[in-house]
Amino acid sequence: MPKVTIDGIEIEVPKGTTILQAARMIGPEVAPPTMCYYSKLKTSGGYCRTCIVKVTKGSAQNPNPMPKPVASCRTEVMDGMEVQNVTSPEILEARKGVVEFLLINHPLDCPVCDQAGECSLQDLGYEHGAAKTRYEFKRREFERIDIGKYVQLHMTRCILCYRCVKTAEQITDNRVHGVIHRGDAGEISTYIEKAIDNEFSGNVIDVCPVGALTDKTFRFKQRVWFTKPVEAHRKCTTKSATGQTCSGKVRLWYKGEDILRVTARKDQWGEVEEFICNDCRFEHKKTSDWTIEGPSPVNRHSVISQNHYNHLNELKVEVMKHQKALGFININKRP
Amino acid sequence: MQLTNRRKEVSHKEQSIAEKIYLPAILKGMAITASHLFKKSPTINYPEETRPIAPVYRGQHVLKRDDNGAERCTACGMCAVACPAEAITMESAERKKGEEALYREEKYAAVYEINMLRCIFCGLCEEACPKEAIFLTDRLVDTEFERGDFIYGKDKLVEKMTERIDVSKRQTPEVLEFKKKPGLKHNELFDSSKQLGKGKKH
Numbered sequence: 001m002p003k004v005t006i007d008g009i010e011i012e013v014p015k016g017t018t019i020l021q022a023a024r025m026i027g028p029e030v031a032p033p034t035m036c037y038y039s040k041l042k043t044s045g046g047y048c049r050t051c052i053v054k055v056t057k058g059s060a061q062n063p064n065p066m067p068k069p070v071a072s073c074r075t076e077v078m079d080g081m082e083v084q085n086v087t088s089p090e091i092l093e094a095r096k097g098v099v100e101f102l103l104i105n106h107p108l109d110c111p112v113c114d115q116a117g118e119c120s121l122q123d124l125g126y127e128h129g130a131a132k133t134r135y136e137f138k139r140r141e142f143e144r145i146d147i148g149k150y151v152q153l154h155m156t157r158c159i160l161c162y163r164c165v166k167t168a169e170q171i172t173d174n175r176v177h178g179v180i181h182r183g184d185a186g187e188i189s190t191y192i193e194k195a196i197d198n199e200f201s202g203n204v205i206d207v208c209p210v211g212a213l214t215d216k217t218f219r220f221k222q223r224v225w226f227t228k229p230v231e232a233h234r235k236c237t238t239k240s241a242t243g244q245t246c247s248g249k250v251r252l253w254y255k256g257e258d259i260l261r262v263t264a265r266k267d268q269w270g271e272v273e274e275f276i277c278n279d280c281r282f283e284h285k286k287t288s289d290w291t292i293e294g295p296s297p298v299n300r301h302s303v304i305s306q307n308h309y310n311h312l313n314e315l316k317v318e319v320m321k322h323q324k325a326l327g328f329i330n331i332n333k334r335p
Numbered sequence: 336m337q338l339t340n341r342r343k344e345v346s347h348k349e350q351s352i353a354e355k356i357y358l359p360a361i362l363k364g365m366a367i368t369a370s371h372l373f374k375k376s377p378t379i380n381y382p383e384e385t386r387p388i389a390p391v392y393r394g395q396h397v398l399k400r401d402d403n404g405a406e407r408c409t410a411c412g413m414c415a416v417a418c419p420a421e422a423i424t425m426e427s428a429e430r431k432k433g434e435e436a437l438y439r440e441e442k443y444a445a446v447y448e449i450n451m452l453r454c455i456f457c458g459l460c461e462e463a464c465p466k467e468a469i470f471l472t473d474r475l476v477d478t479e480f481e482r483g484d485f486i487y488g489k490d491k492l493v494e495k496m497t498e499r500i501d502v503s504k505r506q507t508p509e510v511l512e513f514k515k516k517p518g519l520k521h522n523e524l525f526d527s528s529k530q531l532g533k534g535k536k537h
Contacts, residue, residue: 111465220429225416
C-alpha cells in the first residue's frame, strides 16, 4: 500500500487512490476544494482545476517534483509521494487565479440567486478568491430555460462542471442533455429544450455546484438561511433505469410549519449521500408524508446555522478544544 | 479601615445668626432664579421648530428606488440576517416580463416588513445591504395607538418618487466614488432597448 504525505501528514492508502481521495481521508483541513469532481459520479473531475496541488516529490523511486501543479482528483498517489496543498503559497495563489477564471462568466448576483448560502462557488470565492473582480467585459447572458416541469436551467450561472451530465448519464436512462459547443461558447443544452423526463432527473439540482440548475418549486420562495433543515425518510420504491432504488432518505427545509423544499442529504464534502427520486423531491411537501428523524447537522460556520441554535454542542466541543490547546483543561477528563 | 479619603466628618456646630434668620439664603436663591430671566431659554417650540439633527442620524428606514423609479431591493435577506433584533421579514417574488421598470432585479420583495417596536435602529441593515436599497433616515417613527401599526410594510417604507430622500450623506466616499464607475451593472439604469438575451448568439 503506497504511503503519501499531504501537508506533512502521512497516510497509507490503497493502490489507485487519487491524491484528492487521500487528502479527504486525512480530513477537511488538507482536502482541496472541488467544483467538478464528485465521488459518487464516475469519470467526474478534471475540468475545473480547483483541486490543484503541488507534488514536491513524485515517489520514492523518482523523488523529482512534478513540474506544474496537478489536478489532485485525476492524479493517483505513488509510494513516497509528498504533496503540498494549503502549505504551499504557490498553490493558494494559483487557486486564486482559478477562482478568477471560474468567475469570468459567472454573474456576481448572489443576492438574487437561490443557491446563495449553499453554493460551492460562493464558498470557494470567499475562501480562496480575490475580494474584487478585475473583469471589465460583458459576461455571457442567457434566457432561463425550463427543463421539464421541475427544473430550471439558467446557463448564465453555469461553470460547465459536467456534473449534471454525468448524473443524467449514470443515474437516469436516456440522457437528453449535454454540453454543446466548446470552450467559451460551451453551454448545457437539451437540444430544442427537450424536457428531461425521468424519475431521477431532480438530482441534477443537488449536484449542481452553482445556481444554474434550480428547483422550480422552491424558486425565490425563501433564502436558505431562513429555512431549517430536518432529516426525514419515507418508504419509497422508485427504481431508476440503472437499477438504483430511491432510498427515501431526504432533508426537508422547513419555514415555520411548511416544507418549502426537499433535497437529498449531503455529506461534509457537499456531495449527495443517496440520490432520491422526483416523487420524494417534488410531490411530498407535507409533514405527514415523512418520518422526522431530527435536525440536520449544519456546520457552525455555514450561514444556514444563522439564528438556529442546535449547533451549541458543536460550539462547546470547539471551545473545549481551544481551552485544551491553551492548557486550561484536559478535554478527556471531562464527563 | 479607610477605603477612600473622601470621608467627611459630620459637623454639629451651632448655626450663626445670619443662618438662623434664613434671609441671606433666600435672597441668594432668588438671585439665581432672577438671573435666568435674562438668559436665553433652552426650550424650543417643537414641532414648529426642531433641534438640529446629525446627518447620520438613524431614524425611520427607507427602501430606495433608483433614478428611474425601480425598486432597488432584491429581497436577498442580508438585512434580515444581519438584524440583531430580528425585526425584518420579507417575502420575495419573481419579476415578470414587462415589470423591468418597477424592479431592478429579476427578484424583488413582494412583502417587506420592519417591526418598528423590535428595531433598535443600529443601522446594520443598511450596512449589510448589497444593493443600496435600505437606508436609515433622519425621519422619526410616528406614534401609534395599536401595536400592529408599528409593523411597517412596503407602503410606508418604499420611497415615493415625488418626495425623494437624499441619503448621499450616509454613504462613504468610497461608495460615492464606486457609483461613478461606468460599465458596472450596479450603476446601470434599466434601458428597455437593451433586453436580456440579446447576447446569446455567438
